[in-house]
Amino acid sequence: MVAQPNISVFCRSVTKTYGSGNAAVQALRGIDLDAREGELMMLVGPSGCGKTTLISVIAGILDHDGGHCTVLGRNYAEMDPRERVRHRGRNVGFVFQAFNLIPTLTAVENVAVPLMINGTPRRTAVRRAAEILERVDLSGRMHSLPAQLSGGQQQRVAIARAMVHDPRLIVCDEPTSALDHETGRRIMDLLRGIAMNDRRCLIIVTHDTRIFDFADRIAKMDDGRIVEIVAPPGE
Amino acid sequence: MNIVALKMLVGDRAKYLGIITGLMFASLLITQQMGIFVGLMIRSYSTITDMAYPDIWVMDPKVQFIDDIKPMQDTQLYRVRSVEGVEWATPLYKGLIKARLDSGLYQTCIVLGLDDATLIGGPPEMVEGRLADLRQSDAIIVNRIGATEKLCRSSGRPDGPKIPLKVGDTVELNDHRAVVVGLCDVTRTFQSQPVIYTTYSRATIFAPIERKKLTFVLVKAAAGQDKQALCDRIHRVTGLAAYTKEQFSDLTVNYYLKYTGIPINFGITVALGFVVGTAIAGQTFYNFTLDHLRHFGALKAMGATNGQLLKMIVLQSVLVGAIGYGLGTGAAAGIGYLMRDTSLAFRLPWQLMAASAAAIGLICTASAILSMRRVTSLEPAIVFKS
Numbered sequence: 145m146v147a148q149p150n151i152s153v154f155c156r157s158v159t160k161t162y163g164s165g166n167a168a169v170q171a172l173r174g175i176d177l178d179a180r181e182g183e184l185m186m187l188v189g190p191s192g193c194g195k196t197t198l199i200s201v202i203a204g205i206l207d208h209d210g211g212h213c214t215v216l217g218r219n220y221a222e223m224d225p226r227e228r229v230r231h232r233g234r235n236v237g238f239v240f241q242a243f244n245l246i247p248t249l250t251a252v253e254n255v256a257v258p259l260m261i262n263g264t265p266r267r268t269a270v271r272r273a274a275e276i277l278e279r280v281d282l283s284g285r286m287h288s289l290p291a292q293l294s295g296g297q298q299q300r301v302a303i304a305r306a307m308v309h310d311p312r313l314i315v316c317d318e319p320t321s322a323l324d325h326e327t328g329r330r331i332m333d334l335l336r337g338i339a340m341n342d343r344r345c346l347i348i349v350t351h352d353t354r355i356f357d358f359a360d361r362i363a364k365m366d367d368g369r370i371v372e373i374v375a376p377p378g379e
Numbered sequence: 380m381n382i383v384a385l386k387m388l389v390g391d392r393a394k395y396l397g398i399i400t401g402l403m404f405a406s407l408l409i410t411q412q413m414g415i416f417v418g419l420m421i422r423s424y425s426t427i428t429d430m431a432y433p434d435i436w437v438m439d440p441k442v443q444f445i446d447d448i449k450p451m452q453d454t455q456l457y458r459v460r461s462v463e464g465v466e467w468a469t470p471l472y473k474g475l476i477k478a479r480l481d482s483g484l485y486q487t488c489i490v491l492g493l494d495d496a497t498l499i500g501g502p503p504e505m506v507e508g509r510l511a512d513l514r515q516s517d518a519i520i521v522n523r524i525g526a527t528e529k530l531c532r533s534s535g536r537p538d539g540p541k542i543p544l545k546v547g548d549t550v551e552l553n554d555h556r557a558v559v560v561g562l563c564d565v566t567r568t569f570q571s572q573p574v575i576y577t578t579y580s581r582a583t584i585f586a587p588i589e590r591k592k593l594t595f596v597l598v599k600a601a602a603g604q605d606k607q608a609l610c611d612r613i614h615r616v617t618g619l620a621a622y623t624k625e626q627f628s629d630l631t632v633n634y635y636l637k638y639t640g641i642p643i644n645f646g647i648t649v650a651l652g653f654v655v656g657t658a659i660a661g662q663t664f665y666n667f668t669l670d671h672l673r674h675f676g677a678l679k680a681m682g683a684t685n686g687q688l689l690k691m692i693v694l695q696s697v698l699v700g701a702i703g704y705g706l707g708t709g710a711a712a713g714i715g716y717l718m719r720d721t722s723l724a725f726r727l728p729w730q731l732m733a734a735s736a737a738a739i740g741l742i743c744t745a746s747a748i749l750s751m752r753r754v755t756s757l758e759p760a761i762v763f764k765s
Binding site (some may be wrong): 247 | 380382383386387389391484673674676677678679680681682683684687740758759760763
């Protein structure tokens with residue numbers, strides 16, 4: 145099985161089981177999914193349906209048990225753990241539901257973290273982080289601590305952090321669930337722009353029906369399976 | 380990533396200060412108690428180290444430590460002098476003699492009787508008067524602290540100030556008149572009793588009546604003589620015990636270590652400091668890691684390797700360890716310095732500082748290992764759990 149050149153995520157029959165014996169829980173029961181460059185795909189479904197497990201597998205932070213998962217042309221099954229960590233650090237950006245900004249670092253330092261993880265000298269990393277913060281309209285809050293920022297501003301810092309090292313895949317977990325409607329839409333505008341402008345692939349896990357219209361495609365999940373892939377409402 | 384590690388640590392002000400305070404108190408307790416222990420042990424043989432000239436101390440074979448007085452016959456001095464390799468040998472009287480104070484109370488003093496002719500074994504530092512003044516009639520030299528504290532006179536008023544003993548004053552030693560002709564500084568003794576120097580012949584007069592009065596024979600080895608070989612020869616020829624200064628000091632310390640409860644008492648306090656330090660600092664450091672587990676998880680998800688995260692924890696641990704150790708040892712040294720003129724026995728040799736550093740290092744290592752185990756076993760997928 146070979147992924148097409150413009151396919152960022154290529155999953156076939158991916159399975160994942162937590163625990164063993166009577167306590168085993170099958171979180172993914174044969175996932176088939178493609179996500180393309182420049183595409184914003186949303187994963188939706190009820191709690192416990194396997195969305196978070198699937199993006200964890202796609203992001204390379206969780207091993208799958210069976211099937212085939214190729215991300216950005218690299219088959220996870222053929223990579224050793226160290227290689228997978230390196231691949232993740234260079235090619236995947238993360239936006240978390242709870243932002244996960246380090247509270248004692250300023251906005252610009254938080255954004256610089258992925259670069260420093262990849263070995264970029266601190267001064268260069270901070271300069272690059274400052275440029276990215278300008279792109280998300282936070283140039284005036286670079287030296288603020290997360291606690292001094294609003295929820296929307298914190299999420300913009302998190303988005304800047306996710307794209308500072310120019311990853312080709314960004315995975316977002318409920319990026320708008322902690323935000324009000326208006327701020328949530330502004331954040332989605334920003335994420336959508338990132339995907340479209342730089343031909344990145346964005347995979348967003350969400351329950352928030354108000355932002356479905358930002359998606360290129362929506363994969364509906366239930367009980368560890370993708371039951372339907374649809375176009376967003378209104379298209 | 381070092382800056383991230385440091386900012387994570389320092390930014391969590393309460394825990395950072397908690398860890399440092401725990402380590403500081405552990406270091407303070409360990410260093411100070413060990414410092415006092417070492418100080419006391421050094422005091423136990425201060426009489427030996429205060430006497431600069433003799434190389435070898437000769438005594439009754441049954442003597443176990445410096446204050447274990449087992450007098451010998453005076454003729455033993457001549458037997459020692461006859462041993463080949465002895466350049467000179469002088470007698471030393473050492474005993475406890477009661478001094479009668481103005482108030483009618485008695486104070487036990489350490490009396491050292493020096494060779495009448497040479498006065499070898501005199502105090503290391505004269506504050507007032509000269510050592511040669513001991514040749515005057517009834518003369519004694521008293522150590523300054525003894526003169527100002529335990530042997531001082533009352534001013535006559537119940538709450539009036541105490542008047543230190545001074546040159547020219549008389550003291551009653553075991554019903555004998557003694558005249559203070561000088562004041563000296565000596566290293567404090569273990570029991571902090573006043574130290575009185577006089578001549579050997581006068582000391583034997585002051586001393587209670589005993590058949591034997593010679594306590595030690597102080598020996599200088601002839602040039603080129605091996606001290607240990609000379610000790611062996613003296614023992615072989617005279618049957619007496621002969622020790623170098625270092626050996627006699629060790630013998631004294633070993634006696635205190637073996638037969639007194641001092642090491643176990645100090646040991647318990649030191650152990651307590653170690654346990655308290657481990658409990659407070661170790662637990663707080665581990666809690667700090669647990670509190671930041673989500674951030675470590677995020678770093679891991681973003682591509683940080685276990686090696687990078689371990690380096691961060693080691694850096695944090697080394698930083699708090701160094702600061703806690705520095706503050707604790709500094710405080711112990713400061714207390715020791717401020718109390719240098721009191722009766723507090725405190726010494727801070729480099730070996731003790733190294734031992735304290737090792738103890739703090741152990742606490743930090745233990746807590747860092749716990750934190751490392753937690754972080755290395757951390758699943759980065761934790762970051763997707765709300």
